[in-house]
Amino acid sequence: MSERLRIGYIPLVDATTLLVAVDQGFAAAQGLDIELVREVSWSNVRDKLNIGLFDAAHLLSPVAIASSLGLGHVRVPLIVPFNLGINGNAITVSTDLFAVLSDVSDGDITDPKVSSRALARVVAERKKRGAEPLTFGMTFPFSNHNYQLRFWMAAAGLDPDEDVRLVVLPPPYMVESLASGHVDGFCVGAPWNSVAVDSGIGRILHFGCEITEHVSEKVFALREKWAGENPNILAALMRALARASEFAKDANNLSTVANIVAPRLGVVSELVVRTLTGSLKIDADGAVRHSENYIAIGGRDVNRPDAVQAAWAYAQIVRWGQAPLSQDLCARAQNVFRPGIYDAVLGSTIEPRLTGPRDGIGAFSGPDFDAHDIAGHVSAWQTKRAYRPRLSVVR
Amino acid sequence: MVQTRKGSDLPTQGALPADQRDAALRIAIVDESSVRAAILEDGLREAGFTQVERIGETRNLLTRIYALDPDVILIGLENPSRDVLEQMFQMSRAVKRPVAMFVDQSDSASIQAAVDAGVSAYIVDGLKKERVTSILDLCISRFNAFARLQSELDHAKDALEERKVIDRAKGFLMKAKKLTEEQAYALLRKTAMNENKKIVEIAESVLTAAELLK
Numbered sequence: 343m344s345e346r347l348r349i350g351y352i353p354l355v356d357a358t359t360l361l362v363a364v365d366q367g368f369a370a371a372q373g374l375d376i377e378l379v380r381e382v383s384w385s386n387v388r389d390k391l392n393i394g395l396f397d398a399a400h401l402l403s404p405v406a407i408a409s410s411l412g413l414g415h416v417r418v419p420l421i422v423p424f425n426l427g428i429n430g431n432a433i434t435v436s437t438d439l440f441a442v443l444s445d446v447s448d449g450d451i452t453d454p455k456v457s458s459r460a461l462a463r464v465v466a467e468r469k470k471r472g473a474e475p476l477t478f479g480m481t482f483p484f485s486n487h488n489y490q491l492r493f494w495m496a497a498a499g500l501d502p503d504e505d506v507r508l509v510v511l512p513p514p515y516m517v518e519s520l521a522s523g524h525v526d527g528f529c530v531g532a533p534w535n536s537v538a539v540d541s542g543i544g545r546i547l548h549f550g551c552e553i554t555e556h557v558s559e560k561v562f563a564l565r566e567k568w569a570g571e572n573p574n575i576l577a578a579l580m581r582a583l584a585r586a587s588e589f590a591k592d593a594n595n596l597s598t599v600a601n602i603v604a605p606r607l608g609v610v611s612e613l614v615v616r617t618l619t620g621s622l623k624i625d626a627d628g629a630v631r632h633s634e635n636y637i638a639i640g641g642r643d644v645n646r647p648d649a650v651q652a653a654w655a656y657a658q659i660v661r662w663g664q665a666p667l668s669q670d671l672c673a674r675a676q677n678v679f680r681p682g683i684y685d686a687v688l689g690s691t692i693e694p695r696l697t698g699p700r701d702g703i704g705a706f707s708g709p710d711f712d713a714h715d716i717a718g719h720v721s722a723w724q725t726k727r728a729y730r731p732r733l734s735v736v737r
Numbered sequence: 738m739v740q741t742r743k744g745s746d747l748p749t750q751g752a753l754p755a756d757q758r759d760a761a762l763r764i765a766i767v768d769e770s771s772v773r774a775a776i777l778e779d780g781l782r783e784a785g786f787t788q789v790e791r792i793g794e795t796r797n798l799l800t801r802i803y804a805l806d807p808d809v810i811l812i813g814l815e816n817p818s819r820d821v822l823e824q825m826f827q828m829s830r831a832v833k834r835p836v837a838m839f840v841d842q843s844d845s846a847s848i849q850a851a852v853d854a855g856v857s858a859y860i861v862d863g864l865k866k867e868r869v870t871s872i873l874d875l876c877i878s879r880f881n882a883f884a885r886l887q888s889e890l891d892h893a894k895d896a897l898e899e900r901k902v903i904d905r906a907k908g909f910l911m912k913a914k915k916l917t918e919e920q921a922y923a924l925l926r927k928t929a930m931n932e933n934k935k936i937v938e939i940a941e942s943v944l945t946a947a948e949l950l951k
Contacts, residue, residue, distance in 0.1 A: 382815055393848055
């Protein structure tokens with residue numbers, strides 16, 4: 343008899359492994375009958391997972407941690423035995439803002455150090471003449487989109503809570519908001535940056551991997567309690583995901599994978615191919631930027647949960663005042679990611695990652711990240727008002 | 738759904754009798770469906786809640802909500818702007834009246850009912866759950882009523898479409914085979930019965946054939 347499961351997801355390219363696991367039959371081969379439920383908001387995914395309407399979910403990595411720590415919401419301990427995606431975001435700015443940034447740039451604007459200095463100059467100039475602060479959209483308070491924008495801005499000394507406005511916008515509204523001038527830029531996942539570029543109103547300024555080279559973007563999350571009560575189903579799920587991941591990683595399967603994913607996302611499969619191969623058109627003239635690191639969805643280095651990633655997410659949560667810094671919270675955050683379950687089920691051994699930055703994160707600015715010294719990470723940035731809620735208010 | 742914060746009731750309203758307190762609650766409905774929002778607003782007004790505002794436009798949603806300064810916010814689960822509301826929880830010290838998410842975790846029946854109906858609610862921190870239970874119940878029943886209306890409307894539309902297809906097929910048969918309207922319909926019905934199909938399916942086949950024979 344097969345196990346019936348309900349799993350929630352948001353239509354994004356980094357749900358690929360989950361979608362392939364179901365639609366290519368890997369789940370059925372493990373005796374699982376999975377109903378994939380497409381959702382419109384991370385709040386819905388989180389809440390339905392929390393209250394048990396979903397058995398598992400495709401989730402923003404920082405949300406899995408926030409939910410387990412009870413930040414801004416009811417506390418429901420989740421676990422992450424499998425990582426679904428590394429990277430995949432991009433920062434897009436309006437063509438107007440790009441022109442202004444280019445004017446004041448002191449070097450190659452594709453370098454985030456240069457572009458963030460340019461942004462600081464633009465912000466200072468606007469302040470001087472009493473103009474409205476620039477507004478940037480991101481997808482959720484607990485998201486890499488939020489943290490990557492902030493990291494980039496703060497690298498040049500900007501205070502994202504004082505000097506600009508940050509607003510949460512559902513991804514489908516991003517492009518429209520850029521077109522209407524409601525926001526001057528945004529950080530979002532695929533395909534929304536490309537949509538803004540194609541419509542001629544935006545320009546991709548940076549891939550997320552140019553801000554942080556290697557960050558856990560989406561995870562496969564389950565309630566800790568459920569996982570404890572259903573170890574065999576969990577193991578079957580993970581075997582199905584691991585096989586789907588290997589399948590999706592194989593370049594020979596690219597068009598099959600794109601044809602599975604595209605209808606689930608409601609986009610043309612060519613867009614999925616462009617995303618998975620990391621070749622994005624960055625401006626309306628058709629210039630293409632390519633990065634092997636733009637997004638990664640398959641293979642052990644992606645899928646094995648890494649406690650350093652959990653520590654990084656917690657460090658961003660602390661840095662931006664969403665939670666206090668404590669050893670206890672840090673330990674609990676890291677305990678959300680469970681490489682032990684991954685190793686036990688999939689028979690992998692603990693060994694160093696084969697690729698990637700030496701500190702596991704590869705941020706473009708600042709000292710190497712040390713998961714054992716989050717206080718050091720936070721103080722290195724000399725935030726003016728750390729340890730209290732400070733996400734920007736829309737006035 | 739999912740959270741009621743413990744805390745005292747709002748002090749400014751604590752001295753009023755129960756019915757007046759409820760009438761004083763400011764309720765914001767965030768809904769892109771103006772029909773459903775209107776149905777809900779009517780229901781709330783009938784129940785004695787006089788301060789009800791609808792927000793149909795989701796642009797600058799938070800600004801609009803702060804301007805209204807509501808005690809309760811109702812929003813459909815299918816609305817992507819739920820994520821926008823999450824930003825409110827980040828600013829507990831920056832705004833006068835922080836908003837917490839509603840529905841006690843222990844009350845799983847009410848959570849289930851709310852999710853099934855497709856609605857979620859947020860209340861200001863400190864507001865007692867009992868005071869908003871009636872609002873949520875009303876919300877659930879109105880959302881369900883709206884869903885029923887919607888599906889009836891869809892059925893009616895489908896029926897109308899079918900009627901049109903059948904009429905066109907009849908017209909074609911009347912012309913091509915020199916039949917009366919009754920005969921044309923009888924022919925469609927008989928064929929449908931013989932082939933164990935719906936009349937509308939036969940009518941569609943007739944129209945396809947008619948297109949090919951043009």
